[in-house]
Amino acid sequence: HERITAEIKNPAWAGMFAASGEGIQLRHGTHKGRLIQQYAIRNNGANYAVSAYSDDHGATWRMGTPVGPGGDENKTVELSDGRVMLNNRSAPYRTVAYSSDGGVTYTPFQQDTELPDPANNGSVARFAPGVAASHPRASWLMFSNTATTNSRSNLTVRLSCDNGQNWPIRKTAEAGSAAYSTLTPLGDGTKGNDRVGMLWERDNYRHITYSSFDLQWLGGVCAPVTVTPPASLPAGRTTEVTVRVVSQNDVTLPSGSVSLTLPSGWSAPSVTVPALNPGQGANMRIPVTVPANATAGKVPTTATYLVRGSQRSYGDHTLTVTAP
Structure with missing residues (x-):
């Protein structure tokens, strides 16, 4: 000591x-x-x-x-x-x-x-x-x-x-x-x-x-995910939200998918992400449908990129809901 x-x-x-x-x-x-x-x-x-x-x-x-x-x-x-x-x-x-x-x-x-x-x-x-x-x-x-x-x-x-x-x-x-x-x-x-x-x-x-x-x-993959929504998502309408995936791997990633975690009553499909070479990125447009009765304000969301069946990466963001 x-x-x-x-x-x-x-x-x-x-x-x-x-x-x-x-x-x-x-x-x-x-x-x-x-x-x-x-x-x-x-x-x-x-x-x-x-x-x-x-x-x-x-x-x-x-x-x-x-x-x-x-x-x-x-x-x-x-x-x-x-x-x-x-x-x-x-x-x-x-x-x-x-x-x-x-x-x-x-x-x-x-x-x-x-x-x-x-x-x-x-x-x-x-x-x-x-x-x-x-x-x-x-x-x-x-x-x-x-x-x-x-x-x-x-x-x-x-x-x-x-x-x-x-x-x-x-x-x-x-x-x-x-x-x-x-x-x-x-x-x-x-x-x-x-x-x-x-x-x-x-x-x-x-x-x-x-x-x-x-x-x-x-269970992860080196591929940062960023969410770029429009300024607002009007209630009762479908609006595209851009999700970008960038590969930081030193080998090619096979085709995968990206999805958004959303509140009950909202809907958005899972979108296919193409195969990504090292350093390559892809911008995926996800149509998000906000119910007409959604409350205006901030709503958190998580984008999940899934590849090889079980490897995931995540990106968090906040969506802004406005009156229709």
Whole structure:
């Protein structure tokens, strides 16, 4: 055991604590080998996130520049382009910041509206930490949190195939009560059966549970889905909604389908998506029929892309219903 408080704590800070979960070690670039551990600090009545780092395997530590206000428990992950991404506990969505100097300084926080959060601790990690930066899986990130905006429930695991720009793959691990979670890759990520371990709280903090899963359990496909509706959908009419699917795979995807999750009484067909080469996208137009008695206002929808019979990716959006 070693006390490092004097090395890293600014005496002006009212307090600080290490974010529960785990730190990281950089594997590539100028700061290869650097250890990074995340902290939350209190300064001048506000909360910030900050990285402590060591370039001599933990013999000595230095503290970076806090990012905030609005910081809280947070995690970092090394991206394939050499940057470090900080993912921060925040409601109603997670916030992220980026470092180009190995965690010393970060950009200001920005919301990631694909990651709803009730202000709860989550986890982010590389799926394939051992591969070269040029490997297709070097940009695959895993993320876990309670994916709601108002309760600690619906513990969800997500996969991004583009360094966290999109999170098209998701799977619920626990629909009921859950809280903190932390992820650890159990392999180098190059094999089809590589697994990820997850330690997580459940059942109103009565249990701490260990689970592990693989890509087959996630059942996803690297193909972000975006929904672009018209300005409004008049009640009692049929209006086309555009859904775009883009393949991030390194092999051709066969023909699939895309559908929309809609309220009871609405209707929309499933539409065929053609085969997609790597990097290729397709815009699909889905006719959505809104019942005449639909209430004007915002309606959430989820677009689901299905390919190979069981692999899915998702995209969320809000439709606006107006009077006929």
